[in-house]
Amino acid sequence: MEVFKYVKNFLTKGLLIALLVILTVLAIVPQQAYAEDALTIMAEAAILVDAESGKILYEKNAEAPLGVASMTKMMTEYLLFEAIENGKVTWDQEYEVTDYTYKISQDMRLSNVPFREDGSYTIKEMYEAMAIFSANAATIGIAETIAGTESKFVDLMNDKAKEMGLEETTFVNSTGLSNSSLMGMHPEGTKETDENIMPARSVAKLTKRLLDDYPEVLETTKIPVKLFREGTADETRMENWNSMLPGLIYEYEGMDGLKTGSTDFAGYAFAGTAKRDDTRLIAVVMGAVDNKGAGSYKARFDATRTLFDYGFGEFTTEEVIPAGYQFEGQKTLAVEKGLEEKVAIAVKEPVKMMIPIADKELYRPELLLDDSVVKNGKLEAGVEKDLVVGTLQLKKTDGTEYGYLSGSTEKVEIVTTEAVERANWLSLSMRSTGEFLSSLWDDAGSFVRGLF
Template sequence: MKKIFNKGLLTALLAALTLTAIVPQQAQAEESLNIMAEAAILVDAESGKILYEKNAETPLGVASMTKMMTEYLLFEAIEEGRVTWDQEYQVTDYAYQISQDMRLSNVPFREDGVYTVKEMYEAMAIFSANAATIGIAETIAGTESEFVRLMNEKAEEMGLEETTFVNSTGLSNSSLMGMHPEETEETGENIMPARSVAKLTKILLDDYPEVLDTTKIPVMNFREGTVDETRMENWNSMLPGLIYEYEGVDGLKTGSTDFAGYSFAGTATRDDTRFITVVMGAVDNEGEGSYKARFEATRALFDFGFGQFTTEEIIPAGYQFEGQETLAVEKGVEEEVAIAVKEPVSMMIRTADKDMYQPELQLDDAVVQDGKLEAAVEKDLVVGTLQLTTADGTDYGYLSGSGTKVEVATTESVERANWASLAMRDAGGYLSSLWDDAGSFVKGLF
């Protein structure tokens, strides 16, 4: 029996296969993530390169991830000698009343109690204790109102865009029993985009990495051995030994309120690689927010990061730009000088995307004028920088700026020619010009 060859069907099939083949692999991987959250971001902690983001620039409720700013200001105050770990705090009526609200995350304070900064910090970092956070704010700034001013001032200094703090804890102001900070609304909420949360996380880790010594503790007892002993299980359930354990997780801060939903700023490390993740307003398949949903979304981001990305050398040291291997040199013993990239360029990327980036030379107009240098020229004179442009696919850039600037410099020195050489060169140029003019005149006679 003779088989019927359907040429049209085969053509359509080949076209479909070709289309599938040319879809960027990174785009396919990103689509398969299906992060179920209002916003999310994945960042290389070392460079700040953004590897994935979803709705990351939209301001959303930040909840207790706010406490990372409180932690930063505490470490800064200790570093500057304004506060010490063993400094004692006398509980105010405000902090006492908040500590008695068992609907909130808290360790109970005594009305006449005295607590050290170290105790309150551990309660805040591990158990997200809200009254302890207020105690830290009052210790540093006198009042929470003044502390909120410091928070917003620091946010501006850090370049945290679209960020507003109304209290030190991340609670809704409506949960503060009418004692919310002055000059804030009773309905006020702390607001940040996922990108700014990630940036705050990176700055905290860069400046005070010791924060991880505490945030990685799964369980600790507050005031152990006393009648006030309280078991503090870390709200970060991705830590070793906890229910959603994930290899390498050692921080950093969860957050949840009715306004913000379920959120988490996480960080994990394997070998020499550390990632930062942020999920905000995480939900499950039914569209319901939950603790599990935020950790499942975070797990998906970590799997994507550790499974797909490595640090690759994009440009080697000594790389020269095609067609612009040299710069002209005026008044030098040589008329040009070679230029090249000083250091190798490495980047956190998917290996398959290595050829996606193209190098471009950006000359420094203050050094190179009209495409020329003037002798004498020293070796390793920086003449510009290398910029990487994206040929295909998606590149999300960096949390700050455009990443590490790589210098382009001269590879050798060129001495200034003496007056006699310059005179001969000028004379030679003049004679050459006369000869060309004479040649042109003679050709014009025929």
């Protein structure tokens, strides 16, 4: 009996020890790493970005060129805002319906507000129809107003894409429809089988650029429902295709834009943005599917919700390097021909970054000196205060670091903390004489010690 009790106690203690070991290991493993590994995005491609800095928080197959569908309209919106800013177009300018836009507007298989064959519409109401209801004929009308023809507008779109650095991007029309849906009236120079193509990363770049340059776009994209031509025989209810807006079926806190898209070629896509407190995120999903592999409107919003929950729940904006930070082993630089022989260097501005909550200690600062300023490890006097001598880069010592939409890591200036004037002839002569005498004294001391 005593042996049985001994064995029982031994096994109980053993199980407790094993359990404690397991719990300790789980506690040591960063929670963020688990959260990212457990993240399942049911889409062909996806990306999550901090809208302020462009820092990528998550990506999946984000560089693959895919069908972009009506997310294309964000480029049309950008060029419209630009044309208005430059005075080429006004909001109250009237557009006369063409045969092309009339026929497209009558196709109820497409998202549209109906145009009258002899009608005219303001740019403002066509813009609202495009941004809220993804109205395709209205989008083509805007393109024709800006460039004369949709073909010429497509040239503007592709030129702007190159200017923005949107890699692997090709626009063949202003709407994102498949050219085969344009009733043989697709833009000149394109083929009926052509499609608009973008990778998720380029869609995110376009989204960020639109938000940075023309944030007023959100005043329209956040409208859940609006009536087109309210109070007329042509009144059309426009419910925003972004069903994550407050009051709509898949509402999400902070959601206020931006553009959905779906075609047979592209599947179901969405470039969404939401803001909570001081944090704005951008999420792009392309080719979204449900757990059975079928694409649907809901699937794209489910994937977007997962991304936003991950971003808002697992990340925080932290000051990872304070202003005035100095590198151990490189707190100063030598100064040639200066009143002082060295000058202190430090980080000019604090480094704030959106990072996983558990990962703050994983970022290590590195100093990169500017060879055009610091030559052979020295500065030439006189040195001004706040002279930029290099940059700080942050390296993550463990886990995945996706970088920034710009493609480069964030660089922070390293500067001199004070000025060092050039020494005059007398000071330099006395310094040289002192160095010479010191050298003689050292040599004499070495000689005397050698005698013994």
